Amino acid sequence: MSSGAIFGSLLELRQLDLLASGDSVIHRLDTRVKLLAAFGFILTVVSFDRYELSGLLPFFFVPLAVCATAGLPVWLVVRKALLVLPFALLIGAANPLLDQTVQLQLGTVGISGGWFSFTSIVLRALLTAAAAILLVAVSGVPAVCEALARLGVPQPLVIQLLFMYRYLFVLAEEAVHASRSRSLRSFGRRGMGPGPFAAMIAHLLLRSWERAERIHQAMLARGFTGQFLPSRRCRFGLPELTVLLLFVGGCLLLRLVNLPQLVGAAALGLFQGVV
Amino acid sequence: MHMADALVSPAVGGTMWAVAAGAIGYSSAQLKRGNDQRRVPLMGVLGAFVFAAQMINVAIPGTGSSGHLGGGLLLAVLLGPHGALLAISSVLIVQALLFADGGLLALGGNIVNMGIIPAYLIYPFCYRPLAGPAPTASRRSAAIMIAALVALQSGALAVVLQTTLSGISALPFATFALLMQPIHLAIGLLEGVVTAAVLTLVSTARPELLALQPSPSPAGLPLRRLLVGFFAATVVIGGLGSLAASDRPDGLEWAIRQVAGSAELANPQHGLHQVMATVQERLALLPDYGLRQTTAQQSAAGPSDERWGTSLAGLVGGGITVLFLSLGALLLGRGRGNP
Amino acid sequence: MNHPIVAADQLCFSYPDGTVALRSVSFRIRPGESVAIIGANGAGKSTLLQQLNGSLTPTTGQVRIGDVPVAPATPQEVRRSVGMVFQQPDDQLFMPTVYDDVAFGPLNLGMKGADLEQRVCLALDAVSARHLAAKPPYRLSAGEKKRVAIATVLAMDPTVLVMDEPTAGLDPYGRREIMQLLSTFDHTRIISSHDLDMVAQVCSRVVLLHEGEIRADGAPGEILTDTALLADCRLEPPLSLQACCVCGR
Numbered sequence: 001m002s003s004g005a006i007f008g009s010l011l012e013l014r015q016l017d018l019l020a021s022g023d024s025v026i027h028r029l030d031t032r033v034k035l036l037a038a039f040g041f042i043l044t045v046v047s048f049d050r051y052e053l054s055g056l057l058p059f060f061f062v063p064l065a066v067c068a069t070a071g072l073p074v075w076l077v078v079r080k081a082l083l084v085l086p087f088a089l090l091i092g093a094a095n096p097l098l099d100q101t102v103q104l105q106l107g108t109v110g111i112s113g114g115w116f117s118f119t120s121i122v123l124r125a126l127l128t129a130a131a132a133i134l135l136v137a138v139s140g141v142p143a144v145c146e147a148l149a150r151l152g153v154p155q156p157l158v159i160q161l162l163f164m165y166r167y168l169f170v171l172a173e174e175a176v177h178a179s180r181s182r183s184l185r186s187f188g189r190r191g192m193g194p195g196p197f198a199a200m201i202a203h204l205l206l207r208s209w210e211r212a213e214r215i216h217q218a219m220l221a222r223g224f225t226g227q228f229l230p231s232r233r234c235r236f237g238l239p240e241l242t243v244l245l246l247f248v249g250g251c252l253l254l255r256l257v258n259l260p261q262l263v264g265a266a267a268l269g270l271f272q273g274v275v
Numbered sequence: 276m277h278m279a280d281a282l283v284s285p286a287v288g289g290t291m292w293a294v295a296a297g298a299i300g301y302s303s304a305q306l307k308r309g310n311d312q313r314r315v316p317l318m319g320v321l322g323a324f325v326f327a328a329q330m331i332n333v334a335i336p337g338t339g340s341s342g343h344l345g346g347g348l349l350l351a352v353l354l355g356p357h358g359a360l361l362a363i364s365s366v367l368i369v370q371a372l373l374f375a376d377g378g379l380l381a382l383g384g385n386i387v388n389m390g391i392i393p394a395y396l397i398y399p400f401c402y403r404p405l406a407g408p409a410p411t412a413s414r415r416s417a418a419i420m421i422a423a424l425v426a427l428q429s430g431a432l433a434v435v436l437q438t439t440l441s442g443i444s445a446l447p448f449a450t451f452a453l454l455m456q457p458i459h460l461a462i463g464l465l466e467g468v469v470t471a472a473v474l475t476l477v478s479t480a481r482p483e484l485l486a487l488q489p490s491p492s493p494a495g496l497p498l499r500r501l502l503v504g505f506f507a508a509t510v511v512i513g514g515l516g517s518l519a520a521s522d523r524p525d526g527l528e529w530a531i532r533q534v535a536g537s538a539e540l541a542n543p544q545h546g547l548h549q550v551m552a553t554v555q556e557r558l559a560l561l562p563d564y565g566l567r568q569t570t571a572q573q574s575a576a577g578p579s580d581e582r583w584g585t586s587l588a589g590l591v592g593g594g595i596t597v598l599f600l601s602l603g604a605l606l607l608g609r610g611r612g613n614p
Numbered sequence: 615m616n617h618p619i620v621a622a623d624q625l626c627f628s629y630p631d632g633t634v635a636l637r638s639v640s641f642r643i644r645p646g647e648s649v650a651i652i653g654a655n656g657a658g659k660s661t662l663l664q665q666l667n668g669s670l671t672p673t674t675g676q677v678r679i680g681d682v683p684v685a686p687a688t689p690q691e692v693r694r695s696v697g698m699v700f701q702q703p704d705d706q707l708f709m710p711t712v713y714d715d716v717a718f719g720p721l722n723l724g725m726k727g728a729d730l731e732q733r734v735c736l737a738l739d740a741v742s743a744r745h746l747a748a749k750p751p752y753r754l755s756a757g758e759k760k761r762v763a764i765a766t767v768l769a770m771d772p773t774v775l776v777m778d779e780p781t782a783g784l785d786p787y788g789r790r791e792i793m794q795l796l797s798t799f800d801h802t803r804i805i806s807s808h809d810l811d812m813v814a815q816v817c818s819r820v821v822l823l824h825e826g827e828i829r830a831d832g833a834p835g836e837i838l839t840d841t842a843l844l845a846d847c848r849l850e851p852p853l854s855l856q857a858c859c860v861c862g863r
């Protein structure tokens with residue numbers, strides 16, 4: 001990635017965090033509910049069988065509804081979700097080649113199972129990516145980390161996530177500066193070989209280490225003794241539980257009942273009835 | 276080497292999550308016990324450092340392509356295995372959440388491949404024995420090179436195994452392995468060269484940074500516990516998973532069925548298929564594995580014929596759903612005012 | 615109230631690689647004084663500041679805060695009474711939000727609930743940053759970061775405020791804000807800075823360091839106008855005291 005592209009994706013990261021400071025019913029929900037709901041959503045989507053297509057489609061209403069309720073820009077979420085496409089396409093690309101057995105006959109055109117499974121992979125990738133993006137967009141990374149801590153994730157990992165996320169921008173900015181100054185001095189020769197790269201990141205590493213020592217001094221100066229203490233209270237009561245159960249229940253329902261198929265069958269029935 | 280959600284089945288993904296969670300719990304407990312206060316900002320900052328370093332392209336000389344630093348081995352040398360696992364895990368978690376670099380289901384697998392393998396397997400069992408207690412710069416560099424190659428190959432193999440066991444991608448084991456391993460040889464070389472160079476430069480500037488971490492003795496290593504946990508998780512999740520799963524056989528079931536012996540059907544005589552068949556037969560470990568997958572599916576799909584009978588309805592209904600979705604998205608986009 | 619609140623006696627410090635940073639530094643600072651430590655780069659300013667809150671331990675000599683000597687054995691008391699504001703606020707703002715950062719110190723001191731909330735709000739109000747409470751640190755401007763960093767220290771209720779280059783990197787408006795802020799505090803202030811114009815306006819005493827030694831210790835009016843002395847220590851008089859560039863007077 002060029003330094004411009006790094007900065008670009010970092011700015012997008014900040015965009016997601018900015019969205020998290022909005023105010024809506026969903027924003028105000030306890031983050032644990034949102035975290036568990038996203039989890040349930042992803043698990044349900046992923047549990048479909050490899051050829052399933054129509055059953056997956058109703059799940060796309062969920063991101064749409066969340067965007068609408070929380071006031072999020074749909075184009076941003078879609079754009080970030082599409083980032084997952086290259087991976088999905090790469091992985092699924094072999095399927096149409098290898099799985100040629102025709103599964104569905106439409107007049108003279110036979111659609112092989114490979115195409116079904118390929119499309120299914122793509123749809124699933126989009127849905128799971130959207131779930132993760134929306135979770136961050138309505139909660140913010142720090143809140144998600146704190147929710148994780150309250151759900152039993154070990155504190156060292158949560159603290160690690162918070163610190164890493166905090167200094168991500170600072171270090172990425174330093175990396176951009178270093179790589180930019182390097183490319184300015186390399187007069188058009190494209191790409192950085194392993195040697196210059198190693199020198200650059202060794203320099204970054206030393207600066208990072210020294211920064212970490214200063215942070216540690218700052219923490220000690222404010223009385224740090226090794227324990228992080230919670231400063232805020234959070235609510236997870238009956239209303240929150242109800243919302244969560246309703247959502248997960250809805251997902252399960254969609255998983256077990258193929259809505260589009262019913263609608264399609266009804267439409268076909270109507271069509272045949274008319275004809 | 277990031278795996279995407281699309282590759283991973285719930286059973287395999289869940290198992291990997293269990294392994295990753297167990298390892299993270301273990302390393303967290305170890306770090307808490309050590310109570311080295313410096314580590315909190317250090318792990319955080321070095322995690323961010325690796326994240327930032329991973330964003331930069333490194334040109335692989337002679338190939339015209341580029342790669343990235345993984346950083347697992349580097350972190351293991353600087354932070355010790357426990358700190359390194361947490362740091363790498365944090366990087367992967369944030370990447371999964373924000374950059375769609377691999378999915379949340381595959382996160383467990385990614386943590387295993389890019390965190391547990393370098394930190395708990397390669398670092399103590401490959402790097403430390405090779406480097407010895409107080410290595411010279413050249414010995415350390417050589418040990419890093421070898422360790423990096425082994426780490427990347429093991430990681431790549433793990434990805435192939437996890438993907439194949441998931442059975443979602445139709446890529447047969449042998450073909451996938453053939454694709455992955457050579458690529459990761461080059462990546463392993465890059466990782467080794469860069470890691471060794473960085474450590475040499477850093478040790479010249481500040482030698483105390485490389486004061487060796489106390490290595491967990493092989494006897495006390497969580498390997499045994501990890502393996503036990505892995506098998507237990509597989510049994511539980513695999514059992515639960517197969518209860519809830521559809522009637523399509525997953526990779527593992529399919530393999531078992533193959534061993535038990537099922538009716539073999541003739542291959543379709545398509546050109547590409549034939550070529551791939553010959554290639555696989557020459558090189559595959561289990562010559563039947565790749566080929567039979569599709570045909571066995573056909574036989575397995577037999578009893579659920581009614582699914583395909585009604586799939587026309589599914590297509591129509593799906594079309595109607597897409598129509599509604601597009602309308603909704605359009606209205607939403609219009610309503611917000613486009614940027 | 616002549617009892618010194620900060621006292622240094624024959625302070626010497628050398629870094630592990632042999633560099634001698636401080637040679638026999640001695641001074642007494644009285645409560646409520648606003649003291650500037652000035653000197654060229656490498657003169658030992660930051661090193662001296664770090665002796666005051668125990669981040670560094672003197673090789674020989676002693677630092678006393680009130681009656682308590684700063685030693686490895688007494689970290690907590692020292693930390694509580696000496697609040698250090700770093701040159702780089704990013705190093706000091708490590709929590710997810712401003713509120714968390716300001717609350718970090720009092721939390722570690724054992725405060726909870728309504729008391730904690732009140733302490734945090736007081737500190738934020740003192741630097742006019744209450745509206746920033748929910749923001750993550752990376753979204754603050756340089757001036758806001760400096761003010762919040764000061765708030766994180768104020769929340770510990772220190773008696774001595776030590777500040778390393780408080781106006782470095784700020785735009786003129788941000789700089790003016792910090793200067794006004796510093797004038798309102800009645801804590802004992804020890805400020806290290808290159809910004810001699812700020813020093814002239816904010817501080818009542820100047821300590822001039824050169825190559826680890828104190829070359830002068832007195833009123834700003836005397837030291838900041840002594841061009842020869844300042845030049846000898848690689849410094850210049852503040853712009854506000856130099857000849858006018860238009861008319862030459």
